[in-house]
Amino acid sequence: MFKPGTLSTFHSLLLVPAALMLSLALAGCQREKPPAPAKPAASQPPAQPVRTRDQAIASVMALPEIKTWSEQIEKGSRGAAHGAVIEDDPAPRLIGGKPYYQLSFVENRKQNIHRRASFLVAQQGDDILVEDAETDAVQSLSEWRRNIRNIELKSR
Template identity: 45%
Template sequence: MPPRASSSKTTVIAGILAGLLAAGLGAFYLHQQSAPQADKAPAASSQTAAPEQNARAIDALMALPEIKAWSAHIEKASGGRAHGAVMETSPETRLVDGAAYYQLSFFENTPDAAHRWESFVVSPDGKRILVDDIVSAELISLEQWRKDNAPMQRVATQ
């Protein structure tokens, strides 16, 4: 009977696959953002609204000072080997107070794996962002999250 692969080897392979997935999704997002508008065929407004709103929600999340600071910290601390990334964590929207929100997370994308730092739900217009507290399974406001968790300290102490 041949020897089994070590669990660390399996973990490394899983991490590489997760990293490649994160990189591929990031490249796809950037490609969609940079594609010339003239090359796109006209479509019904209900079909084009979702990708535009998704991009608006991602841009709003990426504009948060915490996300900017975390991204810069990850880049600097890893010497450019790891990067921060915002990714949609579910293709389905989540209903919050009767409105659809995009489910997004901030990840640290390393050569070995993608590590989730925080999860959010963001309104399609990007004007309302809530933190998805996975411990309590509740959505909390940015203000409450900042007060309770001091997310900027995450990079200030490292």
């Protein structure tokens, strides 16, 4: 028969290969697991499209006030003078860390050019600001419109 302690040694010998096979099976299962799904990136607002210089000029020319001024200049001069938007400085002006094109609406006459208003058009987004030439203050388009209408009403 078996000597004392022989059975436990025999069982121990049987358990070693079983434990080895079990650990290999577990290791194999761990390798076959699909990778964890990627965490969604932090939600960022989509970047606003960049506005080109030509688009900025077109946005100023599309303002109703500028259209009216252009028509008045053409009509008043019988075609001798024209309204135009020109770039004051090719370097963008930074306001609150945001770059703006520096544009002016001018009355273009043969003998001279007369500036009517200076605009700052955001390179990204829809912002248009107006610069007050007398005070160098910058105001919103809606504030400028209120001021223009008040001036027009007083001059009548």
